[in-house]
Amino acid sequence: MKGSGSSFDHTPQVDQACCTALAGMIIGRSPAMQEVARMIRQVAVYPTTTVLLQGESGTGKDVAARAIHELSNRATFQFIDINCAALPDTLLETELFGVEAGAYTDAKALREGYLLRADGGTLFLDEIGSMPLALQAKLLRFLETRSFRRVGGIKELHVDIRVISATNVDLQAAVARRVFRDDLFYRLKVITIYLPPLRERPEDIDPLVEHFLQICGNEGLGPLHINEEALELLRHYHWPGNVRELRNVIQRGQILCEGHEITPKDLPESIQRTCTRAQQRLQELQQQMHLPTEGVDLLDFLCTIERTFIREALELCDGNQVQAAALLRISRDQLRYRLGHLTDKPDES
Template sequence: MAPRLLVVDDERLIRWSLEQTLAKGGYEVSSASLGEAALAAVREDPPDLILLDLKLPDLDGLQVLRQVKELSPHVQVLIMTAYADVGTAVEAMKLGAYDYLPKPIDFENLAVTVRNALEASQLRQKVRLLSEKHLHPYHFERMVGTSRGIQEVIAVARKVARSEATTVLIQGESGTGKDLLAKAIHYEGARAEEPFMEIACTAMPETLLESELFGHERGAFTDAKTQKKGLFEVAQGGTVFLDEIGDMSAGLQAKLLRVLEERSFRRVGGTKDITVDVRVIAATNRDLRQAVESGAFRKDLYYRLQVVTITIPPLRDRREDIPLLARHFLGYFSREFKKRLPRLSPEAERLLVQYDWPGNVRELRNVIERSMILEDAGELLPAHLPPEIAPLSASPAIEAWKFQLPKTGVIMEEVEREFVRQALELTQGNQTRAARLLGLTRDELRYRVKKFGLGNRTEENGGGDFQP
């Protein structure tokens, strides 16, 4: 797409000569004779670069510059000024102008300065995107697992990443990592230096989702006080990730189909076609084929989306990956919480592997985070797991003390009596502490003391007698 330039000068001949010269250089050029007209153009559809005369009939050039930078900070501005106004031009550069061109314009110098300004803008954008990529390193290596299912997913995704334009449909239950896979495809691919924009199609009403995706013109609806670019425009050259696309309304499905077929769309309330070059990655936890058969999803859009379909298996179908994922999250949260990396006990590992994980990897991550908060002994035990995973898990104290049942069996009343006796002995007859050791209330302990004939001991440190 050719860079778009806006020439702002009240002299018709200068505007015409600049338009002709720049158009020959391969640029898309428009012009305005007034400051207000230039600002209106920026509000409607910001250009890549503005050539701005400091002397305009309606507004001061510096005033126009300030408003341009408020409306669209990334637009490059070149100031055109007479030699006598060089001081003002320098002031304009302090306000954000890239450079200034003295009048009369040297067209050879003009071509070089415009090219340099555009290259500087592109470089700044790339640095920003690379910085974001460094902060969010989404790569296939983050897809933890050695199971055949997940390795097949990664193999297909790597091939897709090398293709710039292929549309991808990612299927899988909630929590399987569809968003992580979409980001890995983007950041491992040829579009990695361009924007990655994502949106959940279930998160907002239809009209708001339409505005977020395609943008809107000023006055398109009651609250549309300014023109706004949508995700497809902002993601130019990059990727748009549509999460839970199966919940998209029929009207928006039609607009999305046009983007995929014609690579163009119109903002809400707009009449101008906007051409875009983006890769679309869609994800769903629904069976889209069934939705097509029921009429809830467009058949033509379905076939457009499923150029390549990747299905991420649920965690219960790749149980061999659960210990790897658990240790991965243990490492992550030990760094996050600045704690020593705990050992995963064999019994806790067994419980994690046998659990069905309806929330998949997201649920496992949350469970490990919870366990890391509770763990304080250097080992993750069943007692640190939530009850739905370890409903009968014992306390850490019981884990450390193993009771071996004799082959001849036991009389439970005798076992209970012995526990009460030992608790009283350990606490030197202190009723409150003994009850706490046994997980009983004071009254429950007093009942057992009387029942087992242990009431001839006197409670110390409180002077109370165990006899009722």
């Protein structure tokens, strides 16, 4: 039987009181994601406010946009999303504004655009930084007047929608390079919500894994589990693809695993190799340490090691305490506690 009798059966146990499950979508117990959830709740009650979501690819900007929609009074209307980088410039304009019959050779019939389809609801413009300058001007006009014309049309159409945009590029830098309009940038960022990368919030890995295990289990042949060894590998991985990559890893594990239990062999080689190299370096360090014949002041020695590692972690992360804590496999609060105690002792190095 799948998963029966194994001493490694494990589904991450997460304290639901300290986790956020916003509209069944935003999962996380880190302070950063708690702040994201708080901002989503607040902005949701203002149905006309434009929102700019920033963060690396795979951090869940689309999920945050849908959560804003679902928590607002627009939830009974449509949530329309469009990826500005996935369509050619000319097609993007017609898809967004619609087109009148006869506007050009292939326009044989009138076609509604995303703006009209989203009327009453929410329009989500993903990868807004890829929008061409000419179309940016038309979008700005719409945001100011809430009216537009179809391509080839002369009639003004009015809609009532919220516009949420998202980007994984630095729009401020794009403005400086004059590839993004500064007036549109400031119009879009009335409220800005930053989605942090997964490597900066390692405490969210366990609840996310549990969430994806439940989803895969519901869609599969029965409950899905992950053993502790495999879970530890996930905790130590740096996740360049963020939450999207974690979701894909769990889906891959579901397909490859035996016994409804994901084990290390079911994980991508990149995840296995990363942890193996770290373990090897730690083993080499441990092998170099030997107790002197005259003994050692253990507490003082451990304090010195702790101070050294904390200082080096902070240097590697340019002072970012969240990233440094992740390197040391502790929480940010634990790092701050240790910093407070270590500063009381003189640095002998």
